Amino acid sequence: MIVLGIETSCDETGVALVSSDRRVLAEQLYSQLDAHAVYGGVVPEIAARAHVERLDLLISAAMNEAGLQFPDLAGIAVTCGPGLIGGLIVGLVTARAIGAATGLPLVAVNHLEAHALTARLTDGIEFPYTLLLVSGGHAQLLEVSGVGRYRRLGSTIDDAVGEAFDKVAKMLGLGYPGGPAVERMARRGDPARFDLPRPLLNRADCNFSFSGLKTACRLAILKEEISEGDDQAIADLCASFQMAVGDCLVDRTRRALARTRTAGSGERRLVVAGGVAANASIGARLRELAAAERVALHVPPARLCTDNGVMIAWAGLERLACGRGDEFPLAARARWPLDPAAEPLAGAGVKA
Numbered sequence: 519m520i521v522l523g524i525e526t527s528c529d530e531t532g533v534a535l536v537s538s539d540r541r542v543l544a545e546q547l548y549s550q551l552d553a554h555a556v557y558g559g560v561v562p563e564i565a566a567r568a569h570v571e572r573l574d575l576l577i578s579a580a581m582n583e584a585g586l587q588f589p590d591l592a593g594i595a596v597t598c599g600p601g602l603i604g605g606l607i608v609g610l611v612t613a614r615a616i617g618a619a620t621g622l623p624l625v626a627v628n629h630l631e632a633h634a635l636t637a638r639l640t641d642g643i644e645f646p647y648t649l650l651l652v653s654g655g656h657a658q659l660l661e662v663s664g665v666g667r668y669r670r671l672g673s674t675i676d677d678a679v680g681e682a683f684d685k686v687a688k689m690l691g692l693g694y695p696g697g698p699a700v701e702r703m704a705r706r707g708d709p710a711r712f713d714l715p716r717p718l719l720n721r722a723d724c725n726f727s728f729s730g731l732k733t734a735c736r737l738a739i740l741k742e743e744i745s746e747g748d749d750q751a752i753a754d755l756c757a758s759f760q761m762a763v764g765d766c767l768v769d770r771t772r773r774a775l776a777r778t779r780t781a782g783s784g785e786r787r788l789v790v791a792g793g794v795a796a797n798a799s800i801g802a803r804l805r806e807l808a809a810a811e812r813v814a815l816h817v818p819p820a821r822l823c824t825d826n827g828v829m830i831a832w833a834g835l836e837r838l839a840c841g842r843g844d845e846f847p848l849a850a851r852a853r854w855p856l857d858p859a860a861e862p863l864a865g866a867g868v869k870a
């Protein structure tokens with residue numbers, strides 16, 4: 519079974535063809551970074567237009583790459599949310615048009631579910647597992663026990679973690695996206711130079727908060743009068759910030775693992791997904807945690823941790839395989855929590 523996946527929820531136009539035996543047959547990605555970089559963040563209208571300009575080209579490139587025709591496919595999976603509405607509509611309308619022309623079934627995919635299931639494509643792991651989802655739009659801990667079966671263990675109460683990286687980078691004039699730039703600077707910095715807060719550390723729940731940490735960075739910049747070109751001070755602040763984020767992620771994830779300890783009897787697994795999972799320092803901290811807690815750690819390769827069409831195709835395949843391909847309506851949704859039973863958290867202005 520082969521499915522075409524379409525991702526347009528944010529600033530990547532992603533298209534892929536994936537088969538149910540876990541092979542990626544084609545992978546096309548257009549990153550709009552340059553279009554948004556001058557604004558220091560994603561501009562929804564620019565993103566939607568860029569998706570319109572690229573999506574059909576990427577789809578035909580993917581079909582050519584795999585040497586396939588539409589009748590060879592079992593369906594089309596398209597991200598319906600959460601995300602920026604304009605971009606989502608572009609993906610949805612395109613999928614609908616191909617569906618109308620070919621008769622292929624369409625599968626509405628939750629972008630967060632696609633991140634959550636990627637490790638089953640890359641590593642072939644079984645349910646259940648604990649998921650740490652850390653990206654530009656999300657900071658969440660989830661217990662994943664099956665397709666469509668998610669229990670939220672914790673979430674950010676303010677900023678997403680990648681968003682915090684991006685904002686700190688912006689304050690320091692490091693450009694957009696901030697995560698890779700902060701990581702690069704942090705390598706030459708002293709993580710002990712700035713005494714930054716670790717919000718919510720040691721709290722009984724598994725929630726995150728990054729907005730206070732971001733403000734603390736701003737105050738440090740003002741107090742030390744750090745300006746662009748002040749390379750050592752910038753490197754030290756980046757290292758201190760990254761260390762603080764790492765401490766929070768490790769502490770909250772440890773707590774989430776403790777909560778899921780009794781859930782399954784077999785091998786315990788921790789999956790990390792989302793763009794921030796590409797951060798080598800944070801990855802190393804999570805590896806240490808996994809070793810100490812005796813859980814197997816699975817981190818998909820960086821290109822599948824950030825937004826892409828492969829994960830959407832795979833989520834569509836997973837849904838078709840268990841007969842849940844038509845569970846959700848084909849409509850764009852700005853918000854779409856994976857665990858609808860979880861209470862909304864105050865101020866959670868993020869995609870989840």
Ligand code: KG4
Pocket residue numbers: 528652653654655656679680681683684695696697698701792793794795796797798823824825
């Ligand atoms: O998953 P993703 O591509 O898009 C969303 O769904 O949000 O994640 C993008 C986010 C950005 O905020 C970016 O700064 C962050 O992931 N990121 C990183 C790194 N690479 C990307 N954050 C920290 N360190 C990195 N190396």
Ligand code: ZN
Pocket residue numbers: 629633653792824825
């Ligand atoms: Zn994402």
